[in-house]
Amino acid sequence: MAGGRIADQVGRVLGGRYRLVAPIGTGGSAHVYVADDTTLRRRVAVKVLQPALALDQAFLKRFRAESQAAAALNHPNIMRVFDWGEDAEGPFLVMEFLEGGSLRDMLDSGRRLTVSQAVLVGLEAARALDYAHRRGLVHRDIKPANICFDDEGRSAIADFGLARALAEAAWTEPDGVLLGTARYAAPEAAQGRNVDGKADVYALGWVLLEAVTGDAPPVADTTVATLMARANQPIVAPFGV
Structure with missing residues (x-):
């Protein structure tokens, strides 16, 4: 996803629920956005992974299993995982949004x-x-x-x-x-x-x-x-x- 396209994703709704509000980070494997959860009406962070990963069935199988395992963790010092899904732009992970940065x-x-x-x-x-x-x-x-x-x-x-x-x-x-x-x-x-x-x-x-x-x-x-x-x-x- 090229730099210009990162901003172009703002406003898109992933999984029929998560509206991308603004990009807040980028890396080699993913771009991260602050998003609105339109169902529960809360701010979340959404990590959209590289589109190429959507074609990798072995990765998707592991991604689903690891996302479920991470979502089961309940500790104040572990960022909570709320949801995951797959979209035309690639798999995505929905997480707790922390305002203080990294x-x-x-x-x-x-x-x-x-x-x-x-x-x-x-x-x-x-x-x-x-x-x-x-x-x-x-x-x-x-x-x-x-x-x-x-x-x-x-x-x-x-x-x-x-x-x-x-x-x-x-x-x-x-x-x-x-x-x-x-x-x-x-x-x-x-x-x-x-x-x-x-x-x-x-x-x-x-x-x-x-x-x-x-x-x-x-x-x-x-x-x-x-x-x-x-x-x-x-x-x-x-x-x-």
Whole structure:
């Protein structure tokens, strides 16, 4: 979906219910809109995935299963999943709308968390991950863009279940997007081994370090080189940490 077409989607109604109001984010695999739920009369966030994914039956099967699993999660620090569907523009996911933006937005604006703020965000995220892990769900893509805030500062982890579905899709994200995810990957994930909740905890540690220092985990020139380095070379934390 080209940049001009993102804005052109405003006003469309998905699933006969969700009217797209304004774009609020874009990535390699999806575009995110604030939308009106015309049935329950509330604001929601709608993530519209790439149209190519609508042709991938294996992805759609996993997407449905993971969406249902994510919707069953009920924790104050996990972004709620309300609904999912399929549209001519691609599969879509309907989620809780958090007005405060993401940790990525904050870092990109030049702001950082204080140590005390990072402790609070870390505790909230750790409790959310523990809750999900005890129910057999691993996130697999913890990064600043997936930690969001409401207007009172409560943090919530977004995109539970989506990373696993995308990992099994025939369509792949652009390398630049994958590189942004690979920088937080645990060594076992970089080696292609099965991952469990420890990989999420590893990624959360890097996210909190970046949130306080402003220094993102190092990357190489390509996603493959980054993953190889993560799997085989020790990482040195920023000086003074």
